[in-house]
Amino acid sequence: MLSQSLSLFLILTTLAVFLKMCQAESTDKCAGVPGIPGTPGQNGLAGRDGRDGMKGDRGEPGPQGPPGNNQGLLERDGFPGPIGDRGLPCNTGPPAFEDRELREILTALSNRISRIEGVLTLQETIKHVREKLFATNGKEVDFAKSKETCEKVGGQVATPKNEVENKAILEIVAKFNRYAYLGMGESDTIGQFQYIDGNPVNYTNWRKNEPNGNGKENCVEMFTDGLWNDKKCNQYRLTICEF
Numbered sequence: 001m002l003s004q005s006l007s008l009f010l011i012l013t014t015l016a017v018f019l020k021m022c023q024a025e026s027t028d029k030c031a032g033v034p035g036i037p038g039t040p041g042q043n044g045l046a047g048r049d050g051r052d053g054m055k056g057d058r059g060e061p062g063p064q065g066p067p068g069n070n071q072g073l074l075e076r077d078g079f080p081g082p083i084g085d086r087g088l089p090c091n092t093g094p095p096a097f098e099d100r101e102l103r104e105i106l107t108a109l110s111n112r113i114s115r116i117e118g119v120l121t122l123q124e125t126i127k128h129v130r131e132k133l134f135a136t137n138g139k140e141v142d143f144a145k146s147k148e149t150c151e152k153v154g155g156q157v158a159t160p161k162n163e164v165e166n167k168a169i170l171e172i173v174a175k176f177n178r179y180a181y182l183g184m185g186e187s188d189t190i191g192q193f194q195y196i197d198g199n200p201v202n203y204t205n206w207r208k209n210e211p212n213g214n215g216k217e218n219c220v221e222m223f224t225d226g227l228w229n230d231k232k233c234n235q236y237r238l239t240i241c242e243f
């Protein structure tokens with residue numbers, strides 16, 4: 001019904017326009033009445049989707065949501081960091097007892113010392129007693145010179161502090177058949193003797209009736225039988241040192 005009304009409207013409109021044009025020009029030129037317009041065509045098929053448009057700009061971040069009720073998973077420890085530079089060692093070399101070359105040197109030295117000791121022992125110029133080593137150079141000098149000689153080589157005049165040490169010194173005295181000064185002297189108190197370091201003598205082996213110097217014999221000598229005698233310090237006696 002609506003389509004028919006629309007068609008009639010179009011016909012009448014077209015006719016009116018045509019008549020108007022005829023009146024405007026002339027009656028002779030009006031050739032005829034135009035035909036009736038056709039009916040409207042049917043609707044076409046739906047078109048295809050167009051191409052995708054360009055990607056739009058990123059939107060603004062939304063508001064923060066409420067905290068969740070479920071606890072999240074615990075984070076694991078991260079990977080360990082790189083190993084740092086090694087610090088400087090306190091000692092640049094291995095411990096002495098692990099140093100093969102040093103051990104070989106010490107062994108060679110020990111063997112050499114043993115051979116030298118063997119030679120000196122064979123000559124009966126040295127005697128070993130526990131921690132002490134007694135030795136002589138075979139020379140006879142006064143006490144002061146004997147003391148100086150021993151100290152120059154890192155020792156001191158032989159000082160027997162027990163019977164064993166006294167016997168060791170005696171062996172050297174007997175071998176050279178010479179009396180020897182001992183490392184002691186009379187103190188400021190007449191008749192009282194002390195070691196070179198000032199400590200009182202705590203072992204003695206005096207011959208009978210000795211000491212008898214009464215302040216005039218300030219040194220001590222060993223006879224060839226191992227007994228002691230107080231004697232003046234200016235006599236020539238065999239030098240025997242202890243180390």
Ligand SMILES: [Ca+2]
Pocket residue numbers: 210211212213217229230231
């Ligand atoms: Ca005397």
